[in-house]
Amino acid sequence: MHSNTIHKAAAAATAPSAVSPEELRLINAYTRRELGEDEVYVFSLTLCDNDVDRDGERFSVESLFALEKLFVGKTGIFDHDPSAKNQAARIFACEVVHDPARKTAMGDAYFSLKARAYMPKTEENRALREMIDGGILKEVSVGCAVAHTLCSICGQEYITCTHRKGEVYGGKLCCGELTNPTDAYEWSFVAVPAQKQAGVTKAKRKEKSMEDILKSLESKKGAPLSGADCEKLLGYINELKQAAKDGVFYRESLTSEVLRLSAAVQPDISRDTMACMTKAMSIAQLKEVKTAFEKQKSKEFAPVPQLYGGSAKKNTESNGQFTI
Ligand SMILES: [Zn+2]
Structure with a gap:
């Protein structure tokens, strides 16, 4: 996202989220040319949280704080199409936020990783901006690498223990705790049908580790492998x-x-x-x-x-x- 791809937006159909002078300063750290507040489109998104996801895993709160640093500066693309250069947005600020009104499925305090992202307003990304404003682009998928997936019951590496995600042991739910993030990759918008609430919302998808893929094959009852998982598995083979x-x-x-x-x-x-x-x-x-x-x-x-x-x-x- 460099200034050589920036075109002045003709008439932006939607009003961007207000951008503060401090935010503009952060954004301009990434641009070749200083952008004015009317030239950038800024929006908020939730990258991930510490609640149990559909894979029976969750990020630890410490992991969220590590990802808070790792995701700053990362670009997001539309539907995993890296060629859509003009349809990319960049995260310029991240913050772990505590929501006192919500508890996780495990019953503890809820934290999420919020991000602020921008894109220079261009004709090319106008439709994309409208989709974000209209709530059509609701989901964001993020990719990151974590060093460990620990069992929430025994604290051992999940791959090595006998507990199974989603099952309850002594009244405690077993899930995989994703700890020690080592890297954050690009994130992307996933188009889903428009729903009631507008705005970009949250979904997290982290990359499955090879151990997880093998374990779900062995247990024969893990989530079905996605295309990306199959590709990863073939690469491993x-x-x-x-x-x-x-x-x-x-x-x-x-x-x-x-x-x-x-x-x-x-x-x-x-x-x-x-x-x-x-x-x-x-x-x-x-x-x-x-x-x-x-x-x-x-x-x-x-x-x-x-x-x-x-x-x-x-x-x-x-x-x-x-x-x-
Ligand atoms: Zn265990």
């Missing part, structure tokens, strides 16, 4: 395939090393017998044997002082015989 290929390659080269060394230091054991033995060995055992053979070889074929002429000659012969 491809990574594993590559890792497996590398592993096979590594094992093969280790085995041929061992066979080569064996011929040198254990000439009485046939290659076939040795090959048979290596098949039953683990990678660690192959490495162990290789190291032992190498040691043996370097000892056996160390340069021998001329004094022991006879054995030196013998070694040279065997050396010649087995050098590959």
Whole structure:
């Protein structure tokens, strides 16, 4: 969102949210050219909260405070279309807000992460602005990365414990607590049919971790995988395939090393017998044997002082015989 894409809005059909001089100062930190208050469209949105979502997860309050910092400056796009450059908005301020009138499903104090975002008023984003004003763009989806998803019952990593999200243990609801956010990605508007209340409202969608995807596959009762989850899963499988290929390659080269060394230091054991033995060995055992053979070889074929002429000659012969 740079000033080279800014066109003066002809006639903005809707009045923007009032922008304070302080907000204008924050906005202008992102623009190449100083924008006047009539040139920017500013709106509020809720990015996420500490209530349990439809995936049976919630952000901890500490996570909201971490995200408060991470989301400032992040751009939002319309329907995940990054090519719609003129239809992007940028968050310029975030604030964690406590709502004393509301409790979470877990029964504790409710906090949400509110953001203020702006877009320069242009002809291209006029329809988008009208949709926000008209309440047609109600949902915002956000993406972020968290280091841990902890079980609300036992505090262990959710992936490692036996509790299940959505179930109640001793009167306490199990959910995944999303903690230690490490990054916030772009956020996007999701078009949904107009509803009663106008304005941009809240929905959060955080990226599922691979552990979560695998866990929901294993339990066979997790939420169905979204397109993005499937894509992520396929990417993971491809990574594993590559890792497996590398592993096979590594094992093969280790085995041929061992066979080569064996011929040198254990000439009485046939290659076939040795090959048979290596098949039953683990990678660690192959490495162990290789190291032992190498040691043996370097000892056996160390340069021998001329004094022991006879054995030196013998070694040279065997050396010649087995050098590959
Ligand atoms: Zn647990």
